[in-house]
Amino acid sequence: MESKTATILIVEDDPLIAQDIQNKLRNQGYTNTYIVDNGIDAVNHVARIPPDLILMDIVLPGDMDGIQAAGLIKQQFNIPIIYLTAYSNQDFLDRAQITDPMAYILKPVAERELYAALSIALNKAKNERQRDEISLLNATLISFAEALIVWNVAGKVVKANSSLLRLLGLQESEVMGLDISEVIDLYQLDDPAFNTTSLVYTIQQNGGYQDTENFILNLKNNATLSIRISASQIFDKQKSCYGYVLQIRDDSQRQRYEIALLDSETRFRQLVSHIESIFILSDTRKKQVIYVSPAYEKIYGQQLSLPANDNFPFINYIHFDDQTKVAKLLLALDKKEPCEETFRITKPDGIIRWVHARCYPVIEPQKDEIYRMACIIDDVTLQKASEQKLQQAAKVYDTTTEGIMITDTQFTIVAVNHAFSDITGYSENEIIGQQSRLLQSGLHDRNFYQNLWDFVQTAGYWQGEITHRKKNGDTCPLWVSISTIYEDDKKAVNYIAMFSDISSIKQSQEKLEYLAHHDHLTGFANRLLFNARLEHAIDQAHRNRTMAGVILLDLDRFKDVNDSLGHAAGDDLLKQLAKRFRHCLREEDTLGRLGGDEFIFLVEDVENIERIEYIAQKIQDTFLTPFIIGTSEVVMTASMGISLYPSNGDSVAKLVKYADIAMYKAKQRGKNCFAFYNENFNKDHDRRLQMATQLRLGLEHDEFTLHYQPQLCLKTGTITGMEALIRWQHPDTGMIPPMDFIPLAEETGFIEKLGQWVLLEACKQCKLWHQQGHEGLLVAVNLSAREFMFTDIVSVVKAALVKTGLEPQFLELEITESSLMDQAERVVDTLVNLKALGVKLSIDDFGTGYSSLSYLKGFPIDKLKIDRSFVNDLPHDKQDAAIAKSVIVLAKSLDLTVIAEGVETQAQSDFLLSQGCDEIQGYLFSPAVTADSFEKLLLKQ
Structure with missing residues (x-):
């Protein structure tokens, strides 16, 4: 092979060095190159595609360095290796020398040095291969069992192996240098057509010769042999024929x-x-x-x-x-x-x-x-x-978690598995030969075992639960299956018992039974268990002619704890409450939790109303001590409703329902109290349920409308804006005032949908008036506490502005003072985000709550509204006058606009003007009117 076509493998972990070497090789004409970056990949690559030469880095990453990789390659392949190294460390060189490298090249690699090393290594490898091939050919010819003779293209014999010489009875000196035809003609073949000329011609035409039948060879000693002849050409590296080889096989014995x-x-x-x-x-x-x-x-x-x-x-x-x-x-x-x-x-x-x-x-x-x-x-x-079944059975026997015990018909134990020992504590050596009664716990009588074995004798098997005794004396429940093993004649020869320790199952069943009937957080009875106990208490009270009481408790403002401190804090509070409640009732009474922040208590054998009233007060008193949640001190209250058997009902459903109605009545009374149920509560409850349904239908049927009360500038008397106020025109009962449905809407959560409708309608109407020429008009919309705290109010306001096209500076959002101060720290971000939209913010009913001036200073508000309760008796009531003056002064000092609502007399208006109030609204100018009527007021200006 010419060196320029040689395949070279580069083993180098540094990609820059590897690429540099490959480029230098290509410059020298070596285009067949491969790169790997570790010893393991090098060994695998050589196994797949053996190269002509390897450039091997000595230090490689991983578990195999270059010397180790070269050693493995040398064991299987005679491939020349040149080491690449950046070091001349003698230890490395001594180790590397064992692998018989062709050369060492120091990094960085010089192109001239690389070319010289490659040329020398490839030529040396080529010469070694040629010597090996010649030696191999000679060794093959000498050791080949068949008779072989080789001659060159000139027809002269150049080699004959020992097998041929023995077959023909000649010495090597008698054959070497003879013409091949002279050697063949020494022997008479039985085929006159066979001669050297025809043989060589056939080989040249067909690339070889293979006889199809036997020839008879006449030897010198007059003996004959049945032989077969084959021949082929011999080529050099350039694919040129330089000789022929003839093979003669003795076929007589075959x-x-x-x-x-x-x-x-x-x-x-x-x-x-x-x-x-x-x-x-x-x-x-x-x-x-x-x-x-x-x-x-x-x-x-x-x-x-x-x-x-x-x-x-x-x-x-x-x-x-x-x-x-x-x-x-x-x-x-x-x-x-x-x-x-x-x-x-x-x-x-x-x-x-x-x-x-x-x-x-x-x-x-x-x-x-x-x-x-x-x-x-x-x-x-x-x-x-069959083998697989036996193997599977043996594996199951040894690895199953079920204990297996085999006895003879006299109940002597003859075999056990590993699980048996794990469950009982007895080792195989301790238990083999013992009677199975050793495992009896003593908790089953003689009749139990007699009935068990009678059934086995009749049916051939038994299955059930048995309590057994372990080696350490403990007992545990087992689920046992006993079967009889018969011989072919149906005679019983053994009994096999398979059993499982079901202790954990029974414990799990008991735990599941408990969890199915108890609240996981407090351990109190859940609704299912409470109802069952209430049913039992009703039956017992009926028999004993006593009373039973149901107390339903709902925490006031529990959601605020969850929202401000997190649900984990809420759970902690409920656990602390449960601990306090346990001291309020007797052992025979039942404490229950219905979910969320609702608890329910069953008081049995109540002699009189005073008794259950005493218990309710005792529960109420548990809230007097604040709760410590983490680092926070939390003050809680609760509202409770009480129903009694038999005066309020004779079923579980009625007593729970009426206690719930009474609890809501307690909330209406101001919370932090309890109320006994009476029939009027039920009527009020039904009315409220009916109104809640009608509220939803009213919004769907367009029964709601907006009225607008003008807001005037005190100095000029002109209309600067209006407050949007909702009205409900019921088709049957007529106009329903807001005070009759707004609290219910807030309680049920419907206020969120209703508030979104008000906001959208108010923005739409204001935009319409702007388009009609009343530019600069501002609309004020009230936000309820629920809307502000529990909806994404920023997204709702933004959507309304986008949908209606109203510029944000013409929308004013009124938020009650109490809503802001209840969650002052939380609302700041919401106010900031609303202000970022460009809308105006106003505090409604200012002065009726407990504002902190530090919080007020931090709120991004634009206006304060003086509540009507401070305006009614102006200017004659000195206290109201002082409050109104203080609010105006405070607003001015904070650079806020101030407006007074409920202005009905000229005297009130004059007083407010004299104190620097900016705006007013009230019956003095106009009540809240329809959009059409308001438009007429605008046209009169």
Whole structure:
């Protein structure tokens, strides 16, 4: 091979150095190069694509450095290696020398040094290969068992091996240098047409010569041999013929063997035709099956036509996963050794069978080579299935978590598995030979065991729960299955017991039973258990002619705790409450939790109302001490409703329902109290439920409308804006005032949808008036506490402005003082985000709450509204006058606009003007009116 076409593998972990070496190689004409960056990949690459030369870095990453990789490669391939190194460390060089490298090149690699090293290494490797090839050829010729003679293109003999010399009875000196025709003519062949000229011509035309029949060779001692002749050309590296080789094989003994074999095969065919195993006999020289027994068709599902051109016809049907097994079998045959293997075959119909093949090579003694192969194949599918079942059974026996114990018919233990020892504590040595009654716990009487064995004798099996005693004396429940093992004559010979420790199952069942009937957080009875106990209490009270009481408790403002401190804090609060509640009731009473912040209590055997009132007050008193949640101190209150059996109802459903109604009545009274149920509550409850439904329908049927109350500038008397106020025109009952439905809407959460509708309608109307020429008009919309705290109010406002096209500076959002101060720290971000939209912010009902001036200073508000309660008695009431003055002064100091609502007299208006109030609204100018009426007011200006 020319050095420029050489394949070179570069093993270098630094990609820049590797690329540099590859570029330099290409500059020198070496285009067939590969790069790997570690020793393991280098070994794998050489195994796939052996290169002509390797440039190997000594220091490589991973578990294999360059020297180790070179050592592995040298063991399998004679490939020249040049080491690349940045060091001249003697330890490295000593280790590297063991691998017989061609050269060392220091990094960075110089192109001239690289080219010189490559040229020397490749030429040296080429010369070594040529010497090896010549030595190999000579060794092959000398050791070849067949008679060989080699002559050159001039016809002169250049080599004859010892086998040929022995066959012809000549010395090497008698043959060397003779013309090949002289050597052949020394012997008389029985074919006159065979001569040297025709032989060489045939070789040149066909690339070789192979006789189709035997020739008779006449030897010097007048003996004859039956021979076969073959010949071929010999080429050099340039594919030019430089000689010929003739092979002469003595075929006499083979012919005698074949005659004897034919006779023995005839007898053999008669024998194997009656056995179920497949017998295959192959001629390995011709690679043909010369005999296959009739069983082949039965096992493989098809006939095999003879002669079949394959030594091993069964190979085509081998299951894919077992092909490696058969490959190993064939390798063993190459070593002339008998071998056997079990593998699967896939029949033409797709059915998979297991077969066991035993192969025996038949050796021709004179030549020591295989010329026949005998294979016996058995279908072992049934045996394999049996083996697998036995293996599976043994594995199950040893690895199952169920204990297994086998006794004889006298109940003597004869075998146990590992799980038996794990469950009982007895080792196999301790328990074998003992009576099974050793495991009895003493918790079952004699009749139990008598009935058990009577059933086994009758039915052959028994299954059930038994409590047994362990070696350490503990008892545990077992689920046991006992079966009888019979002999063929149906006689019982053994009993086998399989059992599982069901302690954890029973504990889990008890735990599940508890969890199914108790609240996981407090441990109180859940709704299911509470209802069952209430049912029982009603029956008992009926029999004893006493009362039973139900107290339903709902925490006030529990959602604020969750929202401000997190749900974990809320759970902690509920646990603390549960601990306090346990001290309020007797052992026979029931504490329950219905979910969320609702608790329910059952008081049994109530003698009088005072008793249950005392318990309710005791529960109320548990809230007097603040709760410590983390680092926070939390003050809580609760509202409770009470219903009594039999005066309020005689069923679980009624008593719980009426306690719930009473609890809502307590909330209406101001919370932090309890109320007993009466029938009027029920009527009010039904009315509220009906109104809640009508609210939803009212919005769907466009029953709501907006009225607008003008807001005037005190100095000029002109309308600067208006407050949008909702009205409900019910089709049956007429106009319903806001005070009758707004609290219910807030309580039910419907205020969120209603508020969104108000906001959208108000913005739409304001934009319409702007388009009609009333530019600069501002609309004020009230936000409820629920809207502000529990909806994404910023997104709602933004959507309304976008949808209606109203500029944000003409929308004013009014938020009550109490809503802001309840969650002052949380609302700041919301106010800032609203202000960022460009809208104006106003505090409604200012002065009625408990504002912190520090918070007020931090709120991004634009306006304060003086509540009507401070305006009603102006200017005569000194306290109201002082409050109004203070609010105006405060607003001015914070650079805020101030407006007063509820102005009905000229005196009130004059007083407010004198104190510097900016705006007013009230009946003095106009009540809230429809959009049409408001438009007329605008036109009058």
